[in-house]
Amino acid sequence: MASLAQPSSCAPVEKDGPPLPSPRGGPANGDANRCEYCHAPKSVFNFPFEVEHIIPQSRGGSDDLNNLALACHACNLFKSDFETGRNEESEAEVRLFHPRRDAWEEHFRIDTERAEMVGITPVGRATVARLHMNRPRHINARHRWIQLGLFP
Numbered sequence: 082m083a084s085l086a087q088p089s090s091c092a093p094v095e096k097d098g099p100p101l102p103s104p105r106g107g108p109a110n111g112d113a114n115r116c117e118y119c120h121a122p123k124s125v126f127n128f129p130f131e132v133e134h135i136i137p138q139s140r141g142g143s144d145d146l147n148n149l150a151l152a153c154h155a156c157n158l159f160k161s162d163f164e165t166g167r168n169e170e171s172e173a174e175v176r177l178f179h180p181r182r183d184a185w186e187e188h189f190r191i192d193t194e195r196a197e198m199v200g201i202t203p204v205g206r207a208t209v210a211r212l213h214m215n216r217p218r219h220i221n222a223r224h225r226w227i228q229l230g231l232f233p
């Protein structure tokens with residue numbers, strides 16, 4: 082039977098590199114205990130969240146706090162160095178959600194019955210698609226988080 086990982090009793094080890102976004106500098110749309118893209122609760126992961134460059138370094142993005150977001154491994158992995166995604170309604174390529182400039186609630190909602198992330202704007206839909214936020218594995222995890230009262 083699958084079970085949720087307990088928070089590690091070890092001190093989290095942050096990777097070298099840019100500092101984590103501070104409470105002063107962000108996250109702008111929530112607390113530091115959630116992925117700033119999919120809102121996955123950090124407490125159920127047994128691995129530290131990752132510092133993600135909103136504008137990728139490969140495209141000139143800086144290490145400035147305004148360009149850093151805290152992301153779960155999946156969101157960081159799928160976002161990669163993309164800045165745009167496909168809005169599935171219009172088929173247009175649009176920019177992705179920007180955790181420092183955009184209000185999360187204006188672009189996403191959560192269907193708690195289906196445990197699905199729903200993009201409610203072109204930016205939200207493109208981000209849900211690009212970051213593969215509704216993969217079966219992620220939906221299964223969300224169902225459990227909802228049952229445990231950890232999400233949304």
Ligand SMILES: [Zn+2]
Nearest residue numbers: 116119153156
């Ligand atoms: Zn995430």
